Amino acid sequence: MANQTPVGILGGTFDPIHNGHLRLAEEVSELLGLEQIRFIPTGTPPHRAQPQADNAHRAEMVQLAITGNPRFILDNRELLRAGQSYSFDTVTELRQSLAPRTPVVLMMGADAFLSLPGWHRWRELLEICHIVVAQRPGYGVTSWESALAPELWEAFSNRAVVNMAPLRKSPGGRIAIHTMTALDISASLLRSQLRSGVSPRYLLPDSVLDYIQTHGLYFNHDSANQTPTHGQ
Numbered sequence: 001m002a003n004q005t006p007v008g009i010l011g012g013t014f015d016p017i018h019n020g021h022l023r024l025a026e027e028v029s030e031l032l033g034l035e036q037i038r039f040i041p042t043g044t045p046p047h048r049a050q051p052q053a054d055n056a057h058r059a060e061m062v063q064l065a066i067t068g069n070p071r072f073i074l075d076n077r078e079l080l081r082a083g084q085s086y087s088f089d090t091v092t093e094l095r096q097s098l099a100p101r102t103p104v105v106l107m108m109g110a111d112a113f114l115s116l117p118g119w120h121r122w123r124e125l126l127e128i129c130h131i132v133v134a135q136r137p138g139y140g141v142t143s144w145e146s147a148l149a150p151e152l153w154e155a156f157s158n159r160a161v162v163n164m165a166p167l168r169k170s171p172g173g174r175i176a177i178h179t180m181t182a183l184d185i186s187a188s189l190l191r192s193q194l195r196s197g198v199s200p201r202y203l204l205p206d207s208v209l210d211y212i213q214t215h216g217l218y219f220n221h222d223s224a225n226q227t228p229t230h231g232q
Contacts, residue, residue, distance in 0.1 A: 004168055006103035006130070008037035009094070011078070011087065013187065014058050015051040016212060017065045018204040020185040022072075024134050027180055028107055029071050031164050037107075038075040038094070039066060046084040047118065052191065053217050055079045064207040086120040091129050101171055104129040117149045126155060129172040132164070135179045194218040 010025050017039070025037045041058045044050070051058060059076055066072035077093060078085040091104055098104070106129045113133045116122050145153055159175045161167070166174050185203050193200045195218060201209055212218060 004101060004103055005035050006032050006105045006168060007094070007098060008032070008034045008105045008107060009040060009091065009129070010037055010107045011040040011042060011090065013042050013045060013048070013051040014039070014062050015053055015187050016058070016061050016190060016204060016208055016217070018185050018187060018190055018208075019202075020183045022065060022205070023183055024107060024178075024180050025072060026069075028105065028132055028164075028178060031178070032105065032167060034071060034105070036071050036073050038073050040075045040078055040090060043078040043081060043085040044083065046086065046120065047115065057211075057215065057217060061208045061211055064211055065205045067207070084120075088119075088121040088125045088128075091125065095128060103167055103169075103171055105132055105167055106130065107132045107134060109134050114144075114148065114152075117152050123155070126159065126175075127172055130167045130170075130174045130176065132167075132176050132178050135177060191218045 008025065008028060010021060012021065014021065021039075025039070028034070029037050039062050041055070041062055042051070043055065053061075059074060059079060063074045066074060075094075078090055081089070087106065091106065095102075095104065106125075108131065110133055113131070119125065144156075148156065156175055159173060161174050161176050164176050164178075167176060190200045190203060192198075194212065
């Protein structure tokens with residue numbers, strides 16, 4: 001079968017979005033020759049606390065961060081959908097707008113992959129998309145046999161590929177590991193720095209930091225209830 005152009009998905013609370021997210025998307029898009037990666041902010045996360053910044057702020061920060069990269073697209077579907085934000089529902093809905101054989105590549109961190117058996121319809125999710133697991137400092141998939149739940153290890157063993165070429169040849173069903181550039185950045189670290197008065201500059205785009213400072217996000221617990229003064 002001829003190679004096809006996959007569509008990438010990078011979901012998350014993006015509370016706030018940072019350079020680790022952007023670098024992962026850039027590296028995977030280069031490796032797979034992606035025409036687009038959809039950044040999908042989580043609406044109501046089923047496995048973690050509600051984000052500190054509200055939906056409008058998080059969407060605006062994503063848009064600011066990805067402006068200038070034509071392959072990066074803000075996709076607000078989870079913010080507009082009622083109820084819990086499940087990846088299976090999101091991929092299923094996205095597939096309805098794509099050609100049936102289009103490969104869909106869902107990117108996630110190693111910590112998220114560890115928790116996959118707790119996700120809604122996770123086995124079916126593996127059938128309708130590929131997964132690229134990003135290894136970052138402190139994590140590693142290849143030595144996880146003892147750490148993964150048995151059912152996840154079985155799925156990983158049956159679906160793992162050593163490079164990303166097979167991800168272009170089918171709509172889903174494969175798992176690939178990508179060791180990304182070492183950027184040990186997390187949104188929780190950035191929020192802590194902001195609350196402590198430590199500058200997080202160069203860990204996230206300047207436009208996002210300027211937005212956070214303009215709207216007073218993360219400096220107190222009321223930031224999630226503040227409303228942007230300009231549109232998305």
